[in-house]
Amino acid sequence: GLEEVFLSLAMGPMAVVQGGQTMNPSTQDLLEAIESLATDEVILLPNNSNVILAAQQAHQLAAERMPSKRAEVVPSRTVPQGINAVLAIAVQDDLDQNVQKMTRALSDVVTGEVTIAVRDASFDGVDVKKDDAIGLLDDTLCARGDSPQEVLFALLEQMDALEAENITVYRGDQIDDATANALEQQLTAAYPDQRIEIIYGGQPHYHFIISTE
Numbered sequence: 120g121l122e123e124v125f126l127s128l129a130m131g132p133m134a135v136v137q138g139g140q141t142m143n144p145s146t147q148d149l150l151e152a153i154e155s156l157a158t159d160e161v162i163l164l165p166n167n168s169n170v171i172l173a174a175q176q177a178h179q180l181a182a183e184r185m186p187s188k189r190a191e192v193v194p195s196r197t198v199p200q201g202i203n204a205v206l207a208i209a210v211q212d213d214l215d216q217n218v219q220k221m222t223r224a225l226s227d228v229v230t231g232e233v234t235i236a237v238r239d240a241s242f243d244g245v246d247v248k249k250d251d252a253i254g255l256l257d258d259t260l261c262a263r264g265d266s267p268q269e270v271l272f273a274l275l276e277q278m279d280a281l282e283a284e285n286i287t288v289y290r291g292d293q294i295d296d297a298t299a300n301a302l303e304q305q306l307t308a309a310y311p312d313q314r315i316e317i318i319y320g321g322q323p324h325y326h327f328i329i330s331t332e
Contacts, residue, residue, distance in 0.1 A: 120321025121198055121289060128205045132156045143169050149177035153190050160214045161190040162221065166201035168258060189214065193221040196258065197230035198289065198320075199330030229283075231256050231274035231329035233267045252326070267294075267326035268302060272309065274329060283331035286313045289320030290327060 122135045134152040136144040153161050161181075163174040174192045181190040191214060195201040204221035212220070232255040236247045242260040247253050254262030254274040262273040271288070280286055286306065290299050299317050306315045320328060 120292075120319060124202065124289075124318060124320070125205065128202070130208060130210050132158045138167060138170060143167065144173060146173045146176040146180065149173060150180055150184070153177065153181050153188060154185060159188050161188060162214070162218060163190060163192045164195045164201040164204055164221075165192070166195050166198050168196040171196070191218045193218055193225070195225055197228075197232075198322075198328055199228045199230045199287065200225045202330070203228045203332065228330050228332045229257065229278045231271075231278055231327075231331075232325050233270045233274065233327040233329070234325045235267075236263075268298075268305075271302075271327050271329065272305075275310075275331070278329070278331045280310060280313065280331050283313055285330075285332050286310060286315050287330040288315075288317045288327050289322065289330075290317060291320060291322045291325050293326050 125135055126133060134156055136148050136152050138144045149163060163177060165171045165174040171192070171194050178190050178192050181188060193204050195204055203224045207220045207224035208217050209220065234253060234255070236249055236251045236253045238249050240247050240260070245260050245263055247260070247263045251263045252265065252267045252270045253260060254270040256274060256277055261277055262270050264270040264273060275286065288302070288306070303315060303317050322328065
């Protein structure tokens with residue numbers, strides 16, 4: 120799943136702290152991860168807007184409790200931002216240079232997320248009922264539909280996917296191989312000039328996490 124995606128990109132020691140919308144890692148979890156790594160320089164990627172504060176607190180506490188280590192935060196708000204940040208790392212650069220490059224890389228990617236509404240709601244003119252498929256664009260509700268696939272295509276339109284070079288979809292554990300294969304064919308037909316990639320993410324709460332760049 121997503122953990123394997125991050126670990127496959129590692130160019131040095133890496134720890135992945137499990138999290139999600141209902142089980143965000145604590146400051147203590149992040150401190151333990153910093154301590155566990157066999158390196159003196161650590162970069163924290165929250166990958167969720169709800170984890171940024173814990174990461175910043177871990178950065179401050181690590182400086183006090185682990186003087187031999189230096190931990191910096193790159194404030195990624197989504198998984199695709201975090202992946203793009205990791206891809207920006209250059210092994211020949213020092214920590215400060217990599218933090219700058221990774222932070223700049225956050226703005227190169229647009230993130231969409233497809234999930235199921237847990238209650239009736241209205242936000243920015245979008246009315247949704249419980250159990251509707253809904254789409255979030257950079258954490259803002261902006262689409263609804265009868266199926267996750269329908270919402271995915273609505274999100275891509277709002278993400279100006281026709282102008283992108285790459286479209287990456289991380290499928291959740293609710294999406295089986297047959298559905299993913301059919302979706303890939305539909306995406307390739309709708310976006311023939313873009314590089315399409317569907318990756319198993321295994322995330323429990325989001326049917327799809329979408330990245331365009």
